[in-house]
Amino acid sequence: MQTKQDVIQWLEDNRERFIAMSDDIWAHPEIRWEEYRASKLQADFLADEGFTVWSIEEMPTAFIAEYGQGQPIIGFAGEYDALPGLSQKAQPTREPVEEGGLGHGCGHNLLGVGCLAPAVVIKEWLESTGIQGTVRYYGCPAEEGGSAKAYMARAGAFDDLDVAFNFHPSSFNMAQKDSCVAIVDTRFRFHGRTSHAGGSPHLGRSALDAVELMNVGVNYLREHVTPNVRMHYVITEGGQAPNIVPDLAEVWYYLRAPQVEELQEVIVRVNKIAEGAALMTETTLEIVPGRGSVNVLNNHCLADLQYAAMDEVGAINFTEEEMSFAQRITDEYPTEMFEDSVKDLTGTYKIKEEIARKPLISQNTKVMDVGVIRTGSTDVGDMSWCVPLSMLRTACFPLAAPGHSWGNAATSGMSIGHKGMMHAAKIMALAAMDCYSDPTYVQKAREEFEKTIQKRPYKSLLQEDVAKADMKSVSSPDSLPERYPQFPFYDRNKR
DSSP, rough: OHHHHHHHHHHHHHHHHHHHHHHHHSSSOOOOOOOOOOHHHHHHHHHTTTTTEETTTEEEEEEHHHHHHHHSSEEEEEEEOBBBBBOOOOSEEEOOTTTTOBBTTTTTHHHHHHHHHHHHHHHHHHHHHHOOOOEEEEEEEEETOOHHHHHHHHTTTTTTOSEEEEEESSSEEEEEOEEEEEEEEEEEEEEBBBBBBOGGGGGGBHHHHHHHHHHHHHHHHGGGSOOOOOEEEEEEESOTTBBBOOOOOEEEEEEEEEEHHHHHHHHHHHHHHHHHHHHHHEEEEEEEEEEEEEEOOOOOHHHHHHHHHHHHOOOOOOOOOHHHHHHHHHHHHHHHHHHHHHHHHHHSSSHHHHTTTSOOOOOOOOOOOOOOEEOOOOOTHHHTSSSOOOEEEEEOSSSSSSSSHOOOHHHHSSSSHHHHHHHHHHHHHHHHHHHHHHHHHHHHHHHHHHHHHHHOOOOOOSOOOHHHHOSOOTTTTTTTGGGSOOOOOGGGGOO
């Protein structure tokens, strides 16, 4: 195996192996920190392929697999966690496999394997050509609400990488130069005093009143923040019965903003509103810090490499049957959702309307998202401030299906998702080959990266070590620490 066409052909010849792995993860969805089957499946596969595999201390479903020696060290970051309530059969109508069960409504079964496959083919290529370099795959758990990469970044797991690649299932094909917003999650717990709500309400101090007053205050705050700030919440505890004044109530907030500095300002303002609600209701406030991830810093040099690789790979060849499948899913959603998606593609990403109106987009799209700030969040952001990183998106979903939906889960388990996954694997592999073959690409990517972080160094948003509380079954007999040695972490200051 010598040329890029050889690499593309190898991935095509071995596609069924990777599809089988993706389908196994899709058929056995696991929520954050509990991805024992998925992580073991991937780690054992890579060990059998000749990679050295390490576990990560206190993160039983995270691992790192490496092959080769010397520099450059190039990493691929995969994920495999599912979402609650999105169980779905691989069909174009809504029907869960298990009512209320887990499902891959964000396509992480594709994401993980789509990043694993290029690591494997690069290993084969390095071995065949004798080119010096190291390839590394990161098995990353708990992207959905767990911020695992933030913990990995804090431990130094990414510090010796030269560049990194990541992909996410999407509805179109583009190497990204945009950004995602930073996020923190916090629980506000109010403690009051119970009493009989009918007989002696004056003796009670309602914790639920405090929660409701806080939410009113935050909703008034929305007028006085910038447009890309997002504040959303659920009440997780509101009392036991209407005739008892609640002495405990809790509201769980996600706060998002384009930059860490702005997010920290929003946090202070929301905390003050919570304190005011406690004062008004004569309750006491307990602020329970959660996780946090910073905004994404996409590397433009690496994005250009991925776009060039798209030209060599070509478009995705979706069949008429796949187009019909996607159209049937589109028809299940309100028309305005489809029209909003078309408007976004034609306005924000400059995709031609005749292309944007197709149920599946097979063409590769030129990078047109410079300066765009998407209001979703990902812990890939923390990795991107440790190493030059490029995120890629490929068409795995119908255009009308929103993120975290049954429509996405349906195509994640069939040929539409498979084709998007393998498309991403080929693009990332070819971009990585350029970095191994010509060190100037790595140098330029790092120069761009260093220029940014010198002005704005990485600041983690982890408020405290809450990861342990999320890990519900760390004593699993199949957990990775019992099978693989611990990864030797590095100090970025010694790079």
